[in-house]
Amino acid sequence: MTDTRTLTRLTPILITLGIILVTATYLLWIGREPICKCGYVKLWHGQVVSSENSQHISDWYTPSHLIHGFLFFGALWLVARRLSFGWRLVIATLVEAAWEIVENSDAVIERYRSVTISLDYYGDSVLNVVVDISAMILGFWLASKLPVWATVALIIVFEAVTISIIRDGLALNVLMLLYPQDWVAEWQAGR
Numbered sequence: 672m673t674d675t676r677t678l679t680r681l682t683p684i685l686i687t688l689g690i691i692l693v694t695a696t697y698l699l700w701i702g703r704e705p706i707c708k709c710g711y712v713k714l715w716h717g718q719v720v721s722s723e724n725s726q727h728i729s730d731w732y733t734p735s736h737l738i739h740g741f742l743f744f745g746a747l748w749l750v751a752r753r754l755s756f757g758w759r760l761v762i763a764t765l766v767e768a769a770w771e772i773v774e775n776s777d778a779v780i781e782r783y784r785s786v787t788i789s790l791d792y793y794g795d796s797v798l799n800v801v802v803d804i805s806a807m808i809l810g811f812w813l814a815s816k817l818p819v820w821a822t823v824a825l826i827i828v829f830e831a832v833t834i835s836i837i838r839d840g841l842a843l844n845v846l847m848l849l850y851p852q853d854w855v856a857e858w859q860a861g862r
Contacts, residue, residue: 683757687764691804694768698797703775705797712798719837725795728802734829735841736803739767740810741822760811767807771800779848786851787844787859 699705706712707726716727724730743763751759773779775794783792795803814822833840838859847855 680757683755683761686761687757687808690761690764690768691801694771694804695797695801697772698775698800701775703794703797703800707796719839720791722791722793724792725799727796727799729806730799731833731837731839732844733803733806734833735844736767736806737810737813738826738829738841739763739770740807740812741814741826743767743807744811744814745822756815760808763811764804764808767804771795771803775800782848786856787839787847 704726707723709723709726713723713727714729716723716730718724719731725732740763743766744759747754747759747762751762754762780792780794813825817825830840830842834843838861843855843859846852847859
């Protein structure tokens with residue numbers, strides 16, 4: 672009986688890890704770089720307008736992946752709260768992994784380069800993708816532990832800090848990807 676319960680609890684965790692592994696394998700298969708072409712790995716890369724952006728372990732876009740976790744937790748709590756935390760995490764990980772695959776497609780990379788401040792963007796390294804998905808998982812877990820007001824406050828702080836420092840963030844990134852605005856592009860470029 673105990674082995675069945677343990678397996679039942681471990682199944683979503685194993686599936687979540689499997690999703691990350693399949694995503695990384697697929698991105699390597701389509702030719703994405705495993706690590707930065709520069710040949711080394713940094714814990715933090717803070718220069719946005721750089722060919723090394725989204726190539727290292729973390730960067731200014733890491734908070735947006737934490738926010739993904741917050742948002743996925745909230746959405747899945749609203750529509751799927753009967754599912755266990757583990758199975759909701761599997762769904763969130765699938766969505767995040769699907770986004771990372773789409774984001775690293777040639778069409779979306781070119782879209783980023785043509786309508787956002789990411790002129791030197793050539794896709795994420797596989798290492799960065801794995802960390803981005805892991806950041807979403809951390810955000811999902813934090814949202815399950817924190818009061819709603821704290822989660823909302825963190826979203827506001829993360830967005831305010833990234834917008835004030837790099838003139839970008841999750842909301843602006845989504846806006847510019849889906850509905851580019853010239854005035855936003857000019858502001859982001861510092862004009």
